[in-house]
Amino acid sequence: MRKILPLLTLLFFAIGMTIAVSNSAYAAAKISASEYNAGDTVTIEGTIEPGKDLYVAVASQTTFAPKDTKGVHETKKFKKYAKKVGFKRDTRVPVLYYMLTTNPAKFGKTVAKKYGGPSFAKGIYSTTMFKLKKYGKLDDEAKAMLGPIKTKEEWNFYKFLHEKTYGINTVTxxxxxxGKVTIFARSVLTDYGKTGNYWDKGTSISLDKATGKFTASFKSFRHTPPNTKFDVYVNAAKIGTFNLKPKGFWLSRGGRYMNPLWIIIGAIAVGAFFTLIGAAGGMLMAAYQVMVVHTMGPIGINAANVLRPSNVALTLFSPLGAFYRYAVVEKRVAWPVGLSFGVGILIGSIWLGKYATRYLPMKSYKEWLAILVVLMGIRTLYELTPKVMEKRKAIKAMVKKFNEEVARAKAEGRAAEMGKIEPVKSSLTDYRFKFWGEEFRINALLFGIIGIGIGIVARSFGIGGGFILVPTMTMLGGLPMYVAVPIGLIGTSFSSIGAFIGYAINRYWPDLWIFIAIVIGGFVGGMIGSRLQKLFSEKTLKWTLAIVLFFLFFRFFKIEIWI
Known part of the structure; x- marks a missing residue:
């Protein structure tokens, strides 16, 4: 027995060493650096068991569960999706997670994807995407390679956060x-040189199955929050951690790296255009935030609930920048109409708007708006026809006087003077005034009632509502653009105040730096736009308004891919 015991000890030691050497040989891997800048390429290299496929799971240590959200609307949305998709309130997954593999078919497949266009069209553009399998379709090997994702609920939640726009915009x-349309979020990646898939761009994987040697690299997310740490698993074994350092100026609630100066420049341009025609300021600023700033919000808050409050800065402070010239210098603000509009808009945005955002299906709501704005665009162009201009003698006479003044000013080398509002009769239902010597009549109470509807729209989309307000005044009120625009800016100011109060009640706040940048740019843009307006004819302003309305039609119906 004494002779056998040392032999057994030696045997077990040899077996243990063999296993250890084998495992170290087959799981030896390293990360090329412990720290990178956000957006840098991360490289992992090493050796796995010969003949095996490569599975590298890269998971952020920052995790999220539905119970973590502080948003009122997000809480309700997650509750709804949890039942439908199959996860729980405390289901927790990494916020950012990538699977780099030589065998993506283990986890899903490339499928055709239709997108864009109105809901009834079921997509008018075609592309492809990588669709993850259902958890029950994953084999045991695939499940073993997922790293921190262990359960069916976690996989379902991860799948939701990478394939549903709401999950992407709220968490991932x-x-x-x-183009500018979200298809899905990167999940399973493989070598771009072999697939050419747009989602694999920046990913390179090489594996020698005979020896097990591999190199895998991928481009990290440019807007990863500062100092986010990632764990790396190679074929189920955790091999290390790396950190992504900040690169640029971080907008904490915007969820993006961006120099605020670019936001100021964009706000100046949008603010000038907005105060020139009195419409689409909020929509264009939203487009700028989506296209250039890429505002996404903090983890757990939907991007729209940061973008919309930020837009309020533009639709409030651009009019303030324009009011001095419109109201004080040129005196062409019809205050009774503007204030009536404002009160109606406040009621709509603060009181009724909350029910619209809670109960109305936004997809169909936008499509009805699309129909409305295209009809307004057609009507705006129709108003420029000789037949209509002949009927609206006051506007025709005003346009003639304005053109004559422009011609005289040009001949004399001076700036053209703008006509002033001269009240004739002040009544809630019968307000009359003269502009360029021509009399106009309008029912202020009626426009206050219309303002309620505009307020609901403003609250729902985080915009000023000028794209409805200004055409309504030119069509129903028969007002010239030079009068409609200042009134419209009063209305958008009120709608902006109401909308912001609504967001504040629900504790949805803009990013501070985005808000400040838009305030500065919007105010300066408002000053510029108000000075520029008299350089353009009534016809030019209406053409511009019509083009904007058609642009919004395409945007609401998702018939474009550049926004």
Whole structure:
């Protein structure tokens, strides 16, 4: 027995060493650096068991569960999706997670994807995306390679956060797009040189199955929050951690790296255009935030609930920048109409708007708005026809006087003077005034009632509502653009105040730096736009308004991919 015991000890030691050496040989891997800048390429290299496929799971240590959200609307949305998709309130997954593999078919497949266009069209553009399998379709090997994702609920939640736009915009914050339309979020990646898939761009994987040697690299997300740490698993074994350092000026609630100066420049341009025609300021600023700033919000808050409050800065402070010239210098603000509009808009945005955002299906709501704005655009162009201009003699006479003044000013080398509002009769239902010597009549109470509807729209989309307000005044009120625009700016100011109060009640706040930048740019833009307006004829302003309305039609119906 004494002779056998040392032999057994030696045997077990040899077996243990063999296993240890084998495992170290087959799981030896390293990360090329412990720290990178956000957006840098991360490289992992090493050796796995010969003949095996490579599975590298990269998971952020920052995790999220539905119970973590502080948003009122997000809480309700997650509750709804949890039942439908199959996860729980405390289901927790990494916010950012990538699977780099030589065998993506283990986890899903490339499928055709239709997108864009109105809901009834079921998509008018075609592309492809990587669709993850259902948990029950994953084999045991695939499940073993998932790293921190262990359960069916976690896989379901991860799948939701990478394939549903709401999940992407609320948690993942990294969107894989075609044009400017989100298709899905990067999940399973493989070598771009072999697939050519747009979502694999920046990913390179080489594996020698005979020896097990591999190199895998991928481009990290440019807007990963500062100092986010990631754990790396190679074929189920955790091999290390790396950190992504900040690169640029971080907008904490915007969820993006962006120099605020670019936001100021964009706000100046949008603010000038907005105060020139009195419409689409909020929509254009939203487009700028989506296209250039890429505002996404903090983890757990939907991007729209940061973008909309930020837009309020533009639709409130651009009019303030324009009011001095419109109201004080040129005296062409019809205050009774503007204030009536404002009161109606406040009621709509603060009181009724909350019910619209809670109960109305936004998709169909936008499509009805699309129909409305295209009809307004057609009507605006129709108003420029000789037949209509002949009927609206006051506007025709005003346009003639304005053109004559422009011609005289040009001949004399001076700036053209703008006509002033001269009240004739002040009544809630019969307000009359003269502009360029021509009398106009309008029912202020009626426009106050219309303002309620505009307020609901403003609250729902985080915009001023000028794209409805100004055409309504030119069509129903028969007002010239030079009068309609200042009134419209009063209305958008009120709607902006009401909308912001609504957001504040629900504790949805803009990013501070985005808000400040838009305030500065919007105010300056308002000053510029109000000075520029008299350089353009009534016809030019209406053409511009019509083009904007058609632009909004395409945007609401998702018939474009650049926004």
């Amino acid at each position: 914050k990294e969107a894989t797009k075609r």
